[in-house]
Amino acid sequence: MAGAPEQAAGVIGGIARTRIDALRAREAKMYAHARPQSRKAMAEGVSGYLAGVPMHWMRDWPMPFAFVVEKASGATITDIDGHRLDDFCLGDTGSMFSHSPAPVARAIRRQARRGLTYMLPSTDALVLGDLLARRFGLPSWQIATTATDANRFALRVARAVTGRPKILVFNGCYHGSVDETMVNLRHGRPVNRPGLAGEFRDLTETTRIVEFNDLDALDAALGEGDVACVITEPVLTNSCMVLPQPGFHDGLRDLTRKHGTLLLIDETHTISTAPGGYTRAFGLEPDLFVLGKPVAGGVPASVWGMSADVAERWTAYEQTKEPGYSGMGTTLSANPLQFAAMRATLEEVMTEKAYAHMDKLAERLELGLRAAIERHGLPWHVARVGARVEFICAPGPLRNGAEAELAHAPELEAAIHVGLVNRGCLIAPFHNMMLISPATKKKQVDRLVEAFDEIVRELTSHV
Incomplete structure (x- = not known):
């Protein structure tokens, strides 16, 4: 090549x-x-x-x-x-x-007359949760502003419920500006990605990295027993596109379950596949799911969801952790403008x-x-x-x-x-x-x- x-x-x-x-x-x-x-x-x-x-x-x-x-x-x-x-x-x-899809533009105009942010749910929020669950197949959801934020928050949950420190990414991945994903493979060794501004940490201490489509390498890396979560796109994008080989996603799911590792599917780019993303189109079964960018028709918004098992484990963790800021959430996340735009997008645009x-x-x-x-x-x-x-x-x-x-x-x-x-x-x-x-x-x-x-x-x- x-x-x-x-x-x-x-x-x-x-x-x-x-x-x-x-x-x-x-x-x-x-x-x-x-x-x-x-x-x-x-x-x-x-x-x-x-x-x-x-x-x-x-x-x-x-x-x-x-x-x-x-x-x-x-x-x-x-x-x-x-x-x-x-x-x-x-x-x-x-x-x-x-x-500016027409249904989203109408929703923005309507919500602009009602207030843009107030840290409380709107009537659209009462509908949106069930819309997300039906569309993407996971029962429990949270709203963020960017996919980067959603990925960060989901990885915190993964580490919390597993008690494990590391995540695993595939070489060439794209998950916004999530720090732990900024790792490359060079001559078979993990290194910080070149060009990171002000990075003083060795990110390879918290991240394992293997090549996409390499199930043997994945098995070996997860076998160490310290990986909380594999985070991946269904298809590598934002570089030169790499499609999954036959059997890769089945093997990925089997291996993560075998090693007690959670699986996060980031659909921010592959939502191009179908209304429920690549996940629903190809029957993937993630523990955590992230979607950003287009989910609100151009209004900055993202969503992240979790399986019933992860939600139950997270609830148990919250009951035992000491009080204090979780490190998840931003003031403008889950604002009523996002609710209105996402509802319009899911109901009338992503058909x-x-x-x-x-x-x-x-x-x-x-x-x-x-x-x-x-x-x-x-x-x-x-x-x-x-x-x-x-x-x-x-x-x-x-x-x-x-x-x-x-x-x-x-x-x-x-x-x-x-x-x-x-x-x-x-x-x-x-x-x-x-x-x-x-x-x-x-x-x-x-x-x-x-x-x-x-x-x-x-x-x-x-x-």
Whole structure:
């Protein structure tokens, strides 16, 4: 597969680096010329913000500078220079069900007249608990504001009820900014991920790490008897997508039960699979479940649930622990705006009909991208989990996080990204992820495939 040796030879993903650099320079010039207002606003940074941006990752878009959004609606986004783009990024999953779905917008307007936060339940809260239990299959739920928070809180519960200190993650995982998950495997040894700011701890002291799809390594790691919880996505995302091999999830569940370890499934990205997520679609049986980003239609919110057994064990633990702050919960979590937006999303937006539409167009996108790759003879592949599609500039399928890291081709991906923006298509900035929303149209998918094909043709025209 594509990796460091090929890149060192001046070729990335089967494309000469000189071709990639030339395309990116040309596309960057076109981008900047077409956006004078965004260039004036963003190129030198915005006054008052550290490094000129409200959040540091706004500097990480592959374009010469981020464009300023005028508005977003459905599956389109419009910048202040008047460019209207087909949006396949959708807030990197936060707006997966489209920008401002009508039922959510109505719920926000209604709740805004009733108060936005007051640390007490609303009438929507009285309905939401049962909605979550029916939708995702676990009986007991809590509300948080981000999936990072929800994962942190769920891991506290896991450690509390098991009396064990460690968690286990899979190499290449993504669980927001949960500290313990910021570990990589390097030459078979766990290390802190590079680039962590201000990290003074050795995170490998609290975290075990093995490769995704490696049940033998998982068995050995859990056999130490000190792992409270395995936290995993059903499919590795936010890098180069890695699908589970046949039997992996059954083996994962069997091994965690064998060793008395809890299993946390983080569906924040794989909710693209079905209304109940990958978990309900494929009959997974987690002890703990987390979902963030799109669950409130774009309003910051997340949920985390637990099985009846874990809830019973947690209740017993609470009765014996000394009084004091649990380390779980934030003041704005479980606010009435979240309740209203989540209820509207679950009842009216995340429907079977919506998912059928998303899946159909995602398959069309997958096939179109694959055909373009094959037509131009490139050693790339396409992966999909429901409405989430990703082109990967290396052969596949990938088996684990180590292979995903080698397959990542930042310079090539950045050139393609800017080229797509110039052709009216926006995809996720940090990897090649594309989402289909209920508002996405067939013509938008076809435009994306056509733009991708044109860029790939330019990259390969002199190969």
